[in-house]
Amino acid sequence: xxxxxxxxxxxxxxxxxxxxxxxxxxxxxxxxxxxxxxxxxxxxxxxxxxxxxxxxxxxxxxxxxxxxxxxxxxxxxxxxxxxxxxxxxxxxxxxxxxxxxxxxxxxxxxxxxxxxxxxxxxxxxxxxxxxxxxxxxxxxxxxxxxxxxxxxxxxxxxxxxxxxxxxxxxxxxxxxxxxxxxxxxxxxxxxxxxxxxxxxxxxxxxxxxxxxxxxxxxxxxxxxxxxxxxxxxxxxxxxxxxxxxxxxxxxxxxxxxxxxxxxxxxxxxxxxxxxxxxxxxxxxxxxxxxxxxxxxxxxxxxxxxxxxxxxxxxxxxxxxxxxxxxxxxxxxxxxxxxxxxxxxxxxxxxxxxxxxxxxxxx
Amino acid sequence: xxxxxxxxxxxxxxxxxxxxxxxxxxxxxxxxxxxxxxxxxxxxxxxxxxxxxxxxxxxxxxxxxxxxxxxxxxxxxxxxxxxxxxxxxxxxxxxxxxxxxxxxxxxxxxxxxxxxxxxxxxxxxxxxxxxxxxxxxxxxxxxxxxxxxxxxxxxxxxxxxxxxxxxxxxxxxxxxxxxxxxxxxxxxxxxxxxxxxxxxxxxxxxxxxxxxxxxxxxxxxxxxxxxxxxxxxxxxxxxxxxxxxxxxxxxxxxxxxxxxxxxxxxxxxxxxxxxxxxxxxxxxxxxxxxx
Amino acid sequence: xxxxxxxxxxxxxxxxxxxxxxxxxxxxxxxxxxxxxxxxxxxxxxxxxxxxxxxxxxxxxxxxxxxxxxxxxxxxxxxxxxxxxxxxxxxxxxxxxxxxxxxxxxxxxxxxxxxxxxxxxxxxxxxxxxxxxxxxxxxxxxxxxxxxxxxxxxxxxxxxxxxxxxxxxxxxxxxxxxxxxxxxxxxxxxxxxxxxxxxxxxxxxxxxxxxxxxxxxxxxxxxxxxxxxxxxxxxxxxxxxxxxxxxxxxxxxxxxxxxxxxxxxxxxxxxxxxxxxxxxxxxxxxxxxxxxxxxxx
Numbered sequence: 001x002x003x004x005x006x007x008x009x010x011x012x013x014x015x016x017x018x019x020x021x022x023x024x025x026x027x028x029x030x031x032x033x034x035x036x037x038x039x040x041x042x043x044x045x046x047x048x049x050x051x052x053x054x055x056x057x058x059x060x061x062x063x064x065x066x067x068x069x070x071x072x073x074x075x076x077x078x079x080x081x082x083x084x085x086x087x088x089x090x091x092x093x094x095x096x097x098x099x100x101x102x103x104x105x106x107x108x109x110x111x112x113x114x115x116x117x118x119x120x121x122x123x124x125x126x127x128x129x130x131x132x133x134x135x136x137x138x139x140x141x142x143x144x145x146x147x148x149x150x151x152x153x154x155x156x157x158x159x160x161x162x163x164x165x166x167x168x169x170x171x172x173x174x175x176x177x178x179x180x181x182x183x184x185x186x187x188x189x190x191x192x193x194x195x196x197x198x199x200x201x202x203x204x205x206x207x208x209x210x211x212x213x214x215x216x217x218x219x220x221x222x223x224x225x226x227x228x229x230x231x232x233x234x235x236x237x238x239x240x241x242x243x244x245x246x247x248x249x250x251x252x253x254x255x256x257x258x259x260x261x262x263x264x265x266x267x268x269x270x271x272x273x274x275x276x277x278x279x280x281x282x283x284x285x286x287x288x289x290x291x292x293x294x295x296x297x298x299x300x301x302x303x304x305x306x307x308x309x310x311x312x313x314x315x316x317x318x319x320x321x322x323x324x325x326x327x328x329x330x331x332x333x334x335x336x337x338x339x340x341x342x343x344x345x346x347x348x349x350x351x352x353x354x355x356x357x358x359x360x361x362x
Numbered sequence: 363x364x365x366x367x368x369x370x371x372x373x374x375x376x377x378x379x380x381x382x383x384x385x386x387x388x389x390x391x392x393x394x395x396x397x398x399x400x401x402x403x404x405x406x407x408x409x410x411x412x413x414x415x416x417x418x419x420x421x422x423x424x425x426x427x428x429x430x431x432x433x434x435x436x437x438x439x440x441x442x443x444x445x446x447x448x449x450x451x452x453x454x455x456x457x458x459x460x461x462x463x464x465x466x467x468x469x470x471x472x473x474x475x476x477x478x479x480x481x482x483x484x485x486x487x488x489x490x491x492x493x494x495x496x497x498x499x500x501x502x503x504x505x506x507x508x509x510x511x512x513x514x515x516x517x518x519x520x521x522x523x524x525x526x527x528x529x530x531x532x533x534x535x536x537x538x539x540x541x542x543x544x545x546x547x548x549x550x551x552x553x554x555x556x557x558x559x560x561x562x563x564x565x566x567x568x569x570x571x572x573x574x575x576x577x578x579x580x581x582x583x584x585x586x587x588x589x590x591x592x593x594x595x596x597x598x599x600x601x602x603x604x605x606x607x608x609x610x611x612x613x614x615x616x617x618x619x620x621x622x623x624x625x626x627x628x629x630x631x632x633x634x635x636x637x638x639x640x641x642x643x644x645x646x647x648x649x650x651x652x653x
Numbered sequence: 654x655x656x657x658x659x660x661x662x663x664x665x666x667x668x669x670x671x672x673x674x675x676x677x678x679x680x681x682x683x684x685x686x687x688x689x690x691x692x693x694x695x696x697x698x699x700x701x702x703x704x705x706x707x708x709x710x711x712x713x714x715x716x717x718x719x720x721x722x723x724x725x726x727x728x729x730x731x732x733x734x735x736x737x738x739x740x741x742x743x744x745x746x747x748x749x750x751x752x753x754x755x756x757x758x759x760x761x762x763x764x765x766x767x768x769x770x771x772x773x774x775x776x777x778x779x780x781x782x783x784x785x786x787x788x789x790x791x792x793x794x795x796x797x798x799x800x801x802x803x804x805x806x807x808x809x810x811x812x813x814x815x816x817x818x819x820x821x822x823x824x825x826x827x828x829x830x831x832x833x834x835x836x837x838x839x840x841x842x843x844x845x846x847x848x849x850x851x852x853x854x855x856x857x858x859x860x861x862x863x864x865x866x867x868x869x870x871x872x873x874x875x876x877x878x879x880x881x882x883x884x885x886x887x888x889x890x891x892x893x894x895x896x897x898x899x900x901x902x903x904x905x906x907x908x909x910x911x912x913x914x915x916x917x918x919x920x921x922x923x924x925x926x927x928x929x930x931x932x933x934x935x936x937x938x939x940x941x942x943x944x945x946x947x948x949x950x
Contacts, residue, residue, distance in 0.1 A: 052547050071664070072550040079551050085544035089566035099552035146552070380756040387751070388765035391823070394780040395768060397791070401783070410789050464674045471671025483672065485940060490683045492936045494884035496908045497925040501686030504693075504918070524682035527675055556667065585773035587887045592913065602775040606891060609779065617783060624776050635771045636764060650943045651832060651873060 002028050002063050002153040002186045004049060009058035011044050011210075018044045020210040022058070026154070029184040032215075033197035036207035037233070042190045043082075045207070046156055049188060051075050063153050073102075078147035082159040084139045086131035086146075093118070093127040096145045103150075117149045120179075137168045141175075148179060154186040161196055173199055194234055198222070206230045228357040231283045237315060237326045239351075242282045246274060246352070254352070256282060259321040261300055265350040274360060281353040286315070286328040288349035291335070292342040299344035300325075304335055318343060395628070401621035409618045424622035442596075443604060443623065450600040453515065453590075454583040457522025462576050464523070465530025470560060472531065473538035474546075484532070488650075491528030495588045503592055513595030521589055526579040533578070536644060537571035538564070574641035577634045584631065601627050687929070694922035706919075713923035723924070725899075726907040733818055733903060734882045740822035741878055742871070745829025752830065753837040767831070769824045778891025781820040785892070810900035813893045817901055820888055825878060832874040836867035869946040876939040880932060904928065 004026040011019040019041040026032045034042035047053040049060055051072035060067050067075050078099070087095050093114055100110045118124050121141045131139060140160070147155060160176065161169045177200050180187055191197050197204050198218045205215040206229075214226040225231035231239050244258035256263045265282075292298055302318035302325060309315075309331065316327040316335060327343055329335070354360040401409050403420040430438045472480055490498075502521060503512070511517030541564060549563045565572070587602040594600060601623065608620050638645065661670060694713055696706035717723055752763055769777065787793045787805035796804035806812040840863055848858045886905040889895065895902035895910075902910070908928070912921035 050547075050551060052550075072547065073553045073555065075551075076553075077551055079548065081544045081548055083542065083544055085542060085548035087545060087549070087563055089563075098549070098554070102549075102553035102558065146548075378757055380751070380754065381758050381762070384751055384756065384762045385758070387748070388762040391827070392765040392768060394777075394784060394823075395772075398776075398780055398783070414789070414791060414794060460678075464678060468672045468675035471668045475668030475671065477668045477672065483676070485937070486684075487675070487679065488940065489933055489936050490679060492880050492932050494886070494905050494908075494928055494932065496884075496886060496905045496912070497928050497932075498683060498687070500908070500912045500918070500921050500925055501690035501693075502682070503912075505686045505689065520678075520682055524678055527678055531675060556664070581771055585775070587773065587775050588909075602773055605775050605779065609782070609891065620779060621783075624779060627776065628772065631771050631773075632768070635768065639760070639764065639767070647832070647873070647877060650940070651835070651870065 003061075004154055004186045004188065005059075005061040005064075006045075006049065007059040007061075009045065009048060009060065010056050011041070011048060011053065012056045017210050019048070019055075022207075022210075022212050024205055024212065024215055026186040026188060028186055031180055031187045031189065031200060031202045033201035033204045034188060034190045034207055035194060035197040035204050035233075036192065038192060040207040041210040042192075042207050043158060046158055046188055046190045050077055050079055050156055076153045077156060078150060078152040078154075079156040080143045080147050080158065080160050082162060084131070084143040084163075086139060086142055088131055091128050091130055092123055092134070092142050095131070095142055096123075096149050099146060099150050113149055117145045121145045121175075136163055136165075137172065140164060140168075140172055144176065144179065148183060152185070154188070155180070155183070157187070157189040159190055159192070161191070161193070169196075176200065194236075198234075206233060208233075224359065224361075225283070225351065226359055228281060228283070228353050231351060231353070231359075235285055237286045237328065239283045239285050240325050241353075242284070242323065242325075244280055244282045246276060246278045246280050248276050249274075254350075256280070258282065259300065259323065261320075263300060264298070265345050274354075279355055280360070281357075283351035283353060284345050284349060286326040287313075288346045289327045289329075289343040290346055291327075291329060291333060292344055294340045294342060296342045296344075299342040301340065301342050304337055304339045304341070307335060307337055398621045399625050399628075401617055402625040404618060404621075406616075406618055409621075424618040425626070427619050428622050428626065442599075443601075445597070446599050446601050446604045447626070449594070449598055450584060450602075453518055453522060453598070453600060454580055456515075456519045457583055458526055458576060458579040460519070460523035461526035461579060462530045462534075462572070465527050465575075466534045466572070468527075469531045469534035469538055470564065473535050474543075484535070487528045487531050490524070491532075495586075499589060499592055502589075506593060512593055513598060515598055518589065518593050518598060521593065522583050522586070525586070525589065526583060529579055529582065530575055532650060533575045533644065534568070534571070536650070537568050537575075541567055571641070574638055574645060577638055578641075578645040581631055581634060690922040691926060693919055694926055696919055698919045699916055709919065713919050714927075717920060717923045717927065723904075723907070726902055726904045729814075729901065730883065730885070730903045730905075733814060733821075733885065733901075734879060736814070737818045737821045737825075737882050737885075738875065738878045740818060741826045741829050742875060744822060744826040745874065746833055746871070748826060748830035749833035749837055752834055767827045770827050772824070774824075774887030775891055777820060777824050778888050781816065781888075782892050785816050807893055808897060810897060813897060813901045817885075817889055817892055820892060821882060821885065824888075825881070829871075829874045829878065832870045833867055836870040837863065840866045869942070869949070872942050873939065873946070876935060876942065880935045880939065883931070883935070 006022055006024050009019060009022040010017075022041075022045055024032070034045060036042050044053060048055045049062075051067065051070060051074075055068065062075060062077070087098060090098065096114045096117060097110050100113060105113075118127060121144060123138070123141055123145060126134060126138055126142075131142070134142065140163070144160075157176075161172055164172060173196060180200070189197070189200060198221075201218055203215060203217055204221050206213045206221065208229050214221060214230050216224075216226075221230065221234055225234060228241065232241060242258050244256040244263065247255040247257050247262075249255070253264055256265065290299075294301065300320055302320045304316055305319045305324070306317040307314060308317070310328075312331055313328050314331050314333065314335070316329060318325045318327050325343070335341070352360050400418075402424050403422070404415070404418055405421050405423065408415050408418045427441075428443050429441055431441050433439055471477075472484060477483065506512040506517050509517075511520075545567075546559050546563055549559045554562065585602065586600075587606065590600040590603045591606065594603060605620065605623055605627070608623065609615055644651065660666075693706065695709055695711070697709045697712075698704075698706040748766060752759065752766075784791050785793070785806045787803050787808075792806060793804040796802075806816050844862045845858070848862050853861070884905055885903050886909065889901055889903050889906050890909075893901045895906050904924075905928075908921055908924050911917050911924065
């Protein structure tokens with residue numbers, strides 16, 4: 001019913017290319033997160049889908065209908081805005097009823113629908129207040145209520161949680177996910193918060209500079225980022241990226257030269273015909289290291305510069321050859337500043353990127 | 363206690379000492395008004411007394427004389443001042459209503475659907491308001507003579523509509539610009555058409571701003587002198603013109619009477635100025651400075 | 654008909670549709686008459702006679718610009734504008750500093766100060782006419798108390814100019830106060846706190862923290878008041894009527910005389926266009942600073 005299909009979507013503001021050639025399909029019932037740093041074009045993409053901004057080029061289909069020439073009100077979309085965009089002069093109940101009134105639904109029908117939604121989102125207590133008298137969390141819930149009260153083709157969320165504090169954000173994240181699961185509509189969520197994207201999305205589209213860098217499931221985005229940007233953007237602390245030279249590939253082991261040290265890794269196979277001597281970049285997550293005592297033949301020899309306890313885990317800043325590596329270990333591991341030791345990547349946890357910054361593993 | 367203290371340092375508490383200084387200065391600013399109001403309640407002898415009387419027996423005689431003149435035969439004759447007050451109210455009201463309706467629509471257009479050359483239009487509009495009235499009135503005077511609009515209500519009302527249009531456009535545009543465009547987008551996504559967006563979403567948010575614009579325009583028009591001097595006839599004369607004429611009398615100025623007219627003339631201005639205090643800045647700069 | 658309505662309601666035309674009534678009113682009541690008088694300024698024409706206009710070319714512009722009387726009026730206007738705006742700025746700034754702090758009855762007292770600018774020019778003119786009146790006016794009586802002689806401020810040129818400047822400054826210094834106050838209140842708290850921690854002297858604090866927030870608005874106040882004072886008509890008309898002699902005749906009063914007492918229509922049109930030019934330049938400058946301030950904010 002409500003599949004969203006976007007083809008070659010492009011938006012130029014004068015000479016600035018805000019969104020460039022975006023292709024994606026969001027299936028009925030699927031939640032897609034547009035994730036990227038600010039200014040990457042994710043909000044512009046969302047607003048073009050909503051019809052709030054005119055695309056320069058490209059096609060948008062909602063529910064198999066081309067909607068390029070339809071006004072926002074004709075697209076039958078529900079959207080939750082970043083700053084909620086509640087109607088300041090209407091009460092909470094009137095806000096929620098507004099989309100139903102616009103389509104001329106009967107008074108009784110509106111009342112029962114609004115009542116049901118307010119029950120689901122626990123808004124009865126504030127039903128007669130105006131938005132100015134609400135807390136951030138309540139405003140957020142009203143915005144969601146106003147979106148879900150009708151039965152639109154699809155849902156759009158623009159940075160839905162960015163204005164909430166951390167505890168509220170966690171609760172709302174759960175609540176929204178629950179509601180979305182129940183609704184089973186094509187949904188697009190714009191966010192710059194990767195945790196939000198990883199937890200709420202069925203698939204994530206990572207954007208940069210107006211382009212989609214990768215669309216994949218959260219798991220795949222994390223475990224097999226398509227390129228250096230995605231690799232560096234996803235995960236905290238961010239992935240270690242080490243310059244290295246590919247030397248040889250044995251059966252189940254790949255050898256590299258890094259920091260003048262030989263470095264073996266069971267990284268899995270590289271794509272065919274990758275010639276020894278090529279410059280590559282190795283991507284290893286901070287949590288993908290094991291510690292070995294100094295002098296062990298395996299891994300990279302490093303010196304510990306700084307130790308940051310993070311609670312359950314400890315973040316070590318390890319230095320080799322003037323390059324800093326971030327290593328996260330369990331807090332039970334006792335390490336001292338100035339200590340020298342070897343770090344070894346866990347099996348299958350080394351990613352290899354070629355000179356074109358793309359993942360070169362098969 | 364603490365909350366108010368922390369709020370804004372620029373508005374940090376000063377004590378009663380400052381109240382005393384400020385009060386004195388406030389009194390200086392207000393004293394001419396006070397003096398006129400007092401004069402309005404004085405008899406002719408008290409008004410002209412030297413040294414000036416601060417304490418006197420108040421009389422309403424002047425206020426009666428504003429509206430009625432007693433002839434030597436003892437008949438009461440209307441002075442026409444009642445009509446002039448009505449004219450001031452009617453002409454200002456109609457002109458402002460026209461200006462604010464047309465101006466609000468235009469302001470919404472300028473704010474939400476910018477045209478090519480939007481800034482140029484806005485500049486031209488503001489310029490019409492900045493022009494010396496005397497520059498505007500010369501050609502208008504000629505035009506009204508040709509079209510016969512001179513001396514009637516329609517001409518002066520249209521002129522005041524024009525006079526207030528620039529003000530209404532700039533003022534309302536500054537209010538529209540402050541509204542969140544997201545809210546209107548949300549209404550559109552919720553299926554509202556443009557008319558509903560304007561009347562149900564935008565305007566209700568601007569009730570206070572609209573009221574401020576109307577009242578400001580009313581005051582400006584109420585006070586206007588030159589246009590009225592040149593374009594109203596004996597039937598459409600407004601109060602400022604009548605006041606100026608009362609000053610030009612051959613037998614010396616009847617200060618008590620004049621003071622009474624001014625006092626009556628100022629009452630509505632005082633009333634609304636107090637209500638408007640929070641919007642004064644924007645109003646006096648024609649909406650070009652918000653805060 | 655329905656086609657026309659559809660054409661009219663097309664979203665592409667929404668902006669034009671909303672703006673058109675305003676433009677039409679403005680054109681009919683302002684721009685068209687101005688263009689007409691612009692045309693007249695190139696013809697010999699007298700509104701008081703029935704003779705048809707005769708083409709005159711730039712005759713009236715030459716006449717007006719080479720007329721020493723016109724330059725004298727400009728000079729008078731410039732003196733009044735400079736003195737009055739300066740006085741408004743200084744007093745207004747002082748008032749703003751006074752009202753920048755909270756104190757009991759602040760709102761009520763501020764109302765007293767703000768009253769003058771809401772008043773009619775005619776009423777203000779009458780106040781000051783009464784105040785300056787030589788026999789029983791308050792000023793004269795106060796002077797009599799010291800010198801024993803009645804005092805006619807408006808009898809001399811300098812006195813008359815001062816009388817007008819004083820009235821205008823009384824009326825409009827609260828305007829400057831309002832703008833400066835807006836600047837003072839917008840200074841964020843933390844800057845004052847930082848200045849305090851950094852042990853800035855009061856003067857340093859004013860120069861580096863307060864003034865930057867006020868200077869933009871001060872400039873706007875200066876321009877706005879210059880434009881407005883340049884138009885000064887009513888107060889002069891009521892208080893001195895240009896006298897004694899023609900010594901306080903501002904350019905606006907002069908144009909009024911030329912147009913409506915001497916009925917030299919063409920000449921007044923040419924003069925009007927010169928004023929129009931000055932105002933357009935000043936308005937442009939004003940809006941430039943308004944926009945710059947908004948960009949910075």
